[in-house]
Amino acid sequence: MPRGAHPSYVGVMFEVGENADGILAGVLFLIWLSAAILATRLAWRPTPEALRKSARRLLRLLVAALVVLVVKCVAIGLMLAVDWIFADNRVIVQMPLLLLPMLAVAIWTVPGLRALADRDDAPVDVETRSAAADPRFVVPVQVTAVATVIGVYFAYVSRPVPSYVDDIATHAAPILLSVVVLWFWQGRRLRVVTATDFARRGRRARALRATAQAAVVVLVVAAGITYVAQSSRLPDRMTMTSHDNVDYGGGPSIGHGGHGGTSVDDLRGPQTGKPNKAFTLTAKNATIRLSSGTEIKALTYNGQSPGPELRVREGDLVEVTLHNEIPDENVTIHWHGLDVPNGEDGVAGATQNAVEPGGSFTYRFIAEQVGTFWYHTHQNPLEAIRRGLFGALIVEPRDGPPPGERDFVVQAHEWRTPDDNIVSFGTSDTLQRQEVAPGTPVRLRLINTDNNPSTDSRPRALTINGTPVRVAAIDGVDVNGPTPLTDPRFGLATGGRYDVTFTMPAGPVRLTDLANRDGGLVLAPPGDTSTPKIVDDGDQFDPLSYGSGGSRPFDAGSSYDRSFTQLLDDRLSFYNGGLHLVPIINGHSFPNTPTLMVRMDDVVKVRIVNRSHQNHPMHLHGHHALVLSRNGVRATGSPWWIDSLDVIPGEIYEIGFKADNPGLWMDHCHNLDHAANGMVMHLAYEGVTSPYELGRGTPNQPE
Ligand code: C2O
Ligand code: CU
Numbered sequence: 001m002p003r004g005a006h007p008s009y010v011g012v013m014f015e016v017g018e019n020a021d022g023i024l025a026g027v028l029f030l031i032w033l034s035a036a037i038l039a040t041r042l043a044w045r046p047t048p049e050a051l052r053k054s055a056r057r058l059l060r061l062l063v064a065a066l067v068v069l070v071v072k073c074v075a076i077g078l079m080l081a082v083d084w085i086f087a088d089n090r091v092i093v094q095m096p097l098l099l100l101p102m103l104a105v106a107i108w109t110v111p112g113l114r115a116l117a118d119r120d121d122a123p124v125d126v127e128t129r130s131a132a133a134d135p136r137f138v139v140p141v142q143v144t145a146v147a148t149v150i151g152v153y154f155a156y157v158s159r160p161v162p163s164y165v166d167d168i169a170t171h172a173a174p175i176l177l178s179v180v181v182l183w184f185w186q187g188r189r190l191r192v193v194t195a196t197d198f199a200r201r202g203r204r205a206r207a208l209r210a211t212a213q214a215a216v217v218v219l220v221v222a223a224g225i226t227y228v229a230q231s232s233r234l235p236d237r238m239t240m241t242s243h244d245n246v247d248y249g250g251g252p253s254i255g256h257g258g259h260g261g262t263s264v265d266d267l268r269g270p271q272t273g274k275p276n277k278a279f280t281l282t283a284k285n286a287t288i289r290l291s292s293g294t295e296i297k298a299l300t301y302n303g304q305s306p307g308p309e310l311r312v313r314e315g316d317l318v319e320v321t322l323h324n325e326i327p328d329e330n331v332t333i334h335w336h337g338l339d340v341p342n343g344e345d346g347v348a349g350a351t352q353n354a355v356e357p358g359g360s361f362t363y364r365f366i367a368e369q370v371g372t373f374w375y376h377t378h379q380n381p382l383e384a385i386r387r388g389l390f391g392a393l394i395v396e397p398r399d400g401p402p403p404g405e406r407d408f409v410v411q412a413h414e415w416r417t418p419d420d421n422i423v424s425f426g427t428s429d430t431l432q433r434q435e436v437a438p439g440t441p442v443r444l445r446l447i448n449t450d451n452n453p454s455t456d457s458r459p460r461a462l463t464i465n466g467t468p469v470r471v472a473a474i475d476g477v478d479v480n481g482p483t484p485l486t487d488p489r490f491g492l493a494t495g496g497r498y499d500v501t502f503t504m505p506a507g508p509v510r511l512t513d514l515a516n517r518d519g520g521l522v523l524a525p526p527g528d529t530s531t532p533k534i535v536d537d538g539d540q541f542d543p544l545s546y547g548s549g550g551s552r553p554f555d556a557g558s559s560y561d562r563s564f565t566q567l568l569d570d571r572l573s574f575y576n577g578g579l580h581l582v583p584i585i586n587g588h589s590f591p592n593t594p595t596l597m598v599r600m601d602d603v604v605k606v607r608i609v610n611r612s613h614q615n616h617p618m619h620l621h622g623h624h625a626l627v628l629s630r631n632g633v634r635a636t637g638s639p640w641w642i643d644s645l646d647v648i649p650g651e652i653y654e655i656g657f658k659a660d661n662p663g664l665w666m667d668h669c670h671n672l673d674h675a676a677n678g679m680v681m682h683l684a685y686e687g688v689t690s691p692y693e694l695g696r697g698t699p700n701q702p703e
Helices: 010-044 048-082 088-117 126-133 135-158 165-194 203-231 381-386 672-676
Strands: 277-289 295-301 307-313 317-324 334-336 360-366 371-376 390-396 406-417 420-425 432-435 441-448 460-465 470-474 489-492 497-503 509-513 516-524 562-575 578-585 595-598 603-610 616-620 625-630 644-647 652-658 664-669 680-685
Touching: 010 048, 010 088, 010 126, 010 135, 010 165, 048 088, 088 126, 088 135, 088 165, 126 135, 126 165, 135 165, 135 562, 203 562, 277 307, 295 307, 307 317, 371 441, 371 497, 381 672, 390 406, 390 441, 406 516, 420 509, 420 516, 441 460, 441 489, 441 509, 489 497, 562 595, 562 616, 595 603, 603 644, 644 652, 664 672
Parallel strands: 277 317, 307 390, 406 441, 432 516, 562 603, 595 680
Antiparallel strands: 277 295, 317 360, 334 371, 371 390, 406 420, 441 497, 460 489, 460 509, 470 497, 509 516, 562 578, 603 652, 616 644, 616 664, 625 652, 664 680
16 A cells, blocks of 8 residues: 555545546547447458357447446546545546447447347348448447547546536537548448448458558648647746736736836845855855765755755844856755745746856845755756755754754755666765764754655655654744654655654664665764664654644634635646646646735635646745645644645645735745646736746746
């Protein structure tokens, strides 16, 4: 049983249903294709015996199709049992279009077919042949085969989202068209089969014609695919606020502001005042060495990756000057999880132009939140973060960390070499040991700076063995009343952070990324050389009910100024010229994804539904959101505030946030390959505009 972000059966039910539904769409197509071929040829069977045999085979195929259909209904039922929204498109669009032609088969084909199957050895005469070639008898089977093609298209390509009116039309149209075309075609065949010279008609001529027809079909399809691939190319220049797909979440419609709007350039941090902490980060090429000795040609800040740890105090005015010395790469810095003013957010093409080789940019902001954050480039991130343009950003409490606390920052990352993916903590891909005296308070700051392990579609799984631990903070927000967890498994969302604390026991403690069991971190008392065993079947940590106390400014029952739904799915299609399993939000990829429009001080609810094949760690910039519920179960533990939320297939999260940080904010999946394939949308405040552009014709490729 796959393990999700929580020990729940809903994800499994959905995935079993979804995968079975997709496979069965293919199986139905194969069965009905065979059936259609058999039915079409029935009138050409030369002997009574051959005719009878074919009719019987066809009947058996129809029975098989019925059985598969029933199983498909069960698969759909599984999804519906999780929630109506997971399969409403099957119920409304897909099934009627399959069932109607099948009904026609039952009414018009089956009786005649049974007669043919029970036929005696009388010679096959014109009458029999014309019954077997009658359009009313054959076309229902052929049309059902066409409907199953549409079923496959539905399951893997079109993936309709509400409202379904236009989808019913686009999916029904080819089926209706096929009725007309096939009726006409079959009518001609009927005339051939009943013609007096039927027996003399050449096979060769027919084969030749069929080949010519097939060639035309192949050509048309190839031209169509080329056209679709070409037209999926993104424009050379676009802005983040130009798209027309605007979602007001049921609130009053508002605009980006045009005249008199606020530019993101006006939403900067304090531009005057002496910084309490000033850093310089210079982006450069460097070769870094992992603990195993493997060398990585990395993109780095200051020649190291992970980049320098930036450690500041709550309330500090922080100034970071970025220089770019990488000859062929533009760079920015985004402060992941820190809700800085919009103009400091470091998103190329939204809040600034990416820094070109030789250029500089200075970020200034006040560190208002305490906790574990990280920074990374927001230019070409799929490539550039993976190759090393990231580091940790730690904000300590105003009065300093708890006395005597040992603090370890762990950045779970995967380094790519031409022949390997190396799962590491920072640059450590082999087991590391650190001495810690028993009784010492310890804080492990776990950061997932990568996607999920390449072999696994689940959140990154980390275990801690050797002592019970508490989760003291999630995404830079303290947890109230954390309770001890023994041998926990942490499914850490991409971009997400857990602060885990414990008091050093008399024996060793081990932190492991289950994707690299030979690596990890062992904390051991001085002189202790033992290593705890990995326990990997412990309970999955579930923040939904973890901890206690603390207050919620709003909950699942509150009323909201705006409520949005993000329906996450994926489809096999072209994006920017390439064929991918393209992730989609409400049926679209960037730049056609919806822009969520809000007004300052709105209280906003977002319902995130994952009915795709992959998990999506959704990351909203500039805000922390409170988890309200998951699959209808209210959050009960400590308030669970997030900036990075892993949503696995079959899950529905409701989150709420206050619109209190004006700007133009990214809201995207942090699996960077998904973001690069268009799983990106924006949260826009009324009246905020951006002068920046993105696309091949600009310096900016934010994803
Ligand atoms: Cu960590 Cu938009 O990113
Ligand atoms: Cu994703």
